[in-house]
Amino acid sequence: MVYLKNSEGNSFYVSDFRIRVFQKLRLPTLSERYAVLKDSGWNTFRIPVEKVYIDMLTDSGVNAISLEQLSDMLGLGLEDAYAGNRAYYKLIDAFKEFFPHKYLILAHQGRAAENLVFKALMKNGKKPYVLTNIHFTTTRAIVERVYGGRMIELPVPEAFDPENQCQFKGNIDTSKLEDEVKRLGPENIAAVRIEYASNLLGGQPFSMKNYYETREICDKYGLPLVADISMADWQIALMKKRDPMAMGKSASEIIYELMELTDVAYASARKGFYVRGGFITIKGDERLYEEVRSWQVVFEGHTSYGGMSLKEIAMLIDGLKMAFNDDLPFYELEQIEYTVKKLDERGIPVVKPPGGLGVHVDARRFLPHVQLIPSGEEGGYPAGALVCALYLVSGIRGMERGQLSMDRDPETWREIPVQLDLVRLAMPRKTYLQDHLDYLVDRLTWLLENRDIIKGLNWIYEPPVLRFFEGILIDQGNWGLRLLEVYRKQLGEI
Ligand SMILES: Cc1ncc(COP(=O)(O)O)c(C=O)c1O
Structure with a gap:
């Protein structure tokens, strides 16, 4: 974004990109949407994309691509090879600009990178604990279900209060961190993991001060x-806006500073890096690198491609420049801030302050009459029910991020209660426009007025791991049909 003063002397902003490739969208009719929801088992992951009008399921793998990336996709002059393709060496050079890390390892996506990192650090479960600001679904599945360990979450208490205006809800609670390290014993801890713009907290950042303090504890206990x-x-981008220790620095200076404090970084490149792929960087631990690389060859492919295509490796070079650009990431932050403000004005409960990733509606306060965990005939999962209701009345697809996204305890098969039930409406990068957001606000407003119709969901088929992806549910008591009827009467078939 370009931040300027307008002719009256007030500050305003203008986008710093233009769009030359567009995709025609079609809003499916109300009847179609209802049929699709039923066929998809009341799970937005199962809805075919041609039945989605505005896709805010995720920012992963669905960002717009840049002109430079489009030309990378042609792959001209790159010369594909099983081993040692040219783009890989160019990529290594590009990484050096932003990372003071010695080693780079590629993987086909984020969870593959996570698998390699935690396999090596957890020593196949012999170091069972990973201490973190907040878990992510795939990380937890890998640490706990694949390697038999435990992720221990140590967020600051403000993180779970959607109304709390704390600017750094992604901070790890450093005093609890030290207590836990002492309690568990550093020899049993595989790593301290910090997630940037924490996903399950609503895209909330940590502060530079908190990161330095975390580093100090890691140094003290050799973690x-x-x-x-x-x-x-x-x-x-959020640090540049809010953090006194980051303001005035460029994005490349900030990432370099953060990476100097970091032993291992990994990413799903599908998100901030605009590419279908993943990667790991290691600061200097040669033994760790050798171990990760040897398993990369088993799970992902040869070192010089690691499961990524040649074209995507080339696109990642530009993806790095886009992620660490001083202007580009602000477009979505402004979109999120705009939408959160509008929703808040209409009394729709949202996570505040606005973070990265998307807009997060607090389903517990939106649907206070829906129980958090299903029991008996009533059904449950307020965020799961709300995300389906939103699709029904708008064709907008969001994602449940709450109780449904948390797998049961595999031993007792009991639900593990979560602290937040959110409907996430992700902002894929450079994809949607302000009128799309106004439409979202309008349909959520209508839903709030008619929220009593929405009831809970119940399971028909519940997968044992990462159940939210492929699970099948039902609208308890047929509330979807009732919602359709009321909508049709008031607003018509579209
Ligand atoms: C913070 C975080 N880590 C890891 C992943 C997993 O990445 P992928 O979906 O590429 O496997 C995601 C995916 O959304 C994520 O948001």
């Missing part, structure tokens, strides 16, 4: 600091 930098672009 590696591992960073999930999938959304480093928004983390850094």
Whole structure:
């Protein structure tokens, strides 16, 4: 974004990109949307994209691409090779600009990178604990279900209060961190993991001060600091806005400073880096690198491509420049801020302050009558129900980020209660326009007025791991049909 003064002397901003490729969208009719929801088992992950009008499911793998990336996709002059393709060496040079890290390892996506990192650090479960500001779904599945360990979350208490205006809800609670390290014993801890612009907290950043303090504790107890930098672009942009220790620095200076404090960084490149792929960087630990690389060859492919295509490796070179650009990441932050403000004005409960990633509606306060966990005939999962209701009345697809996204305890098969039930409406990068957001605000406003119709969901088929991806549910008591009827009467078939 370009921040300027207008002719009256007030500050305003203008986008710093233009769009030359567009995709025609079609809003499916109300009847179609209802049929799709039923066929998709009341799970927005199962909806075919041609039945979606505005896709705010995720920012992963669905960002617009730049002109430079489009030309990378042609792959001209890159010369594909099983081993040692040219783009890989160019990529290594590009990384050196932003990372004071010696080693780079590629993987086909974020969870593949996570698998390699935690396999090596957890020593196949012999170092069972990973201490973190907040878990992510795939990280938890890998640490706990694949390697038999435990992720221990130590967020600051403000993180779970959607109304709390704390600017750094992504901070780890450093006093609890030290207490936990002492309690568990550093020899049992694989890593301290910090997620940038924490996903499940609503894209909330940590502060530079908190990161330095975390580094100090890691040094004191000889623990590696591992960073999930999938959304480093928004983390850094938010720091530039809010953090006195980052203001006035360029994005490339900030990432360099952060990486100097970090032993291992990994990312889903599908998010902030605009590319279908993943990567790991290691500061200097040669033994760790050798171990990660040897498993990369088993799981991902040869070192010089690691499961990524040649074209995507080339696109990642530009993706790095876009992630660590001083202007580009602000477009979505402004979109999020704009939408949160409008929703808040209409009394729709949202996570505040606005973070990165998207707009997060607090489903617990939106649907206070829906129980958090299903029991008996009533059903549950307010965020799961609300995200389906929103699709029904708008064709907008969001994602449940709450109780449904948390797998049961595999031993007792009991639900593990979560603290936030959010509907996430992600802002894919450079993809949607202000009128799309106004439409979202309008349909959520209508839903709030008619919220009593929405009831809970119940399971028909519940997968044992990462159940939210492919699970099948039902609208308890057929509330979807009732919502359709009321909508049709008031607003028509579209
Ligand atoms: C913070 C974070 N880490 C890891 C992942 C996993 O990445 P992928 O979906 O590329 O496997 C994601 C995906 O959304 C993420 O948001």
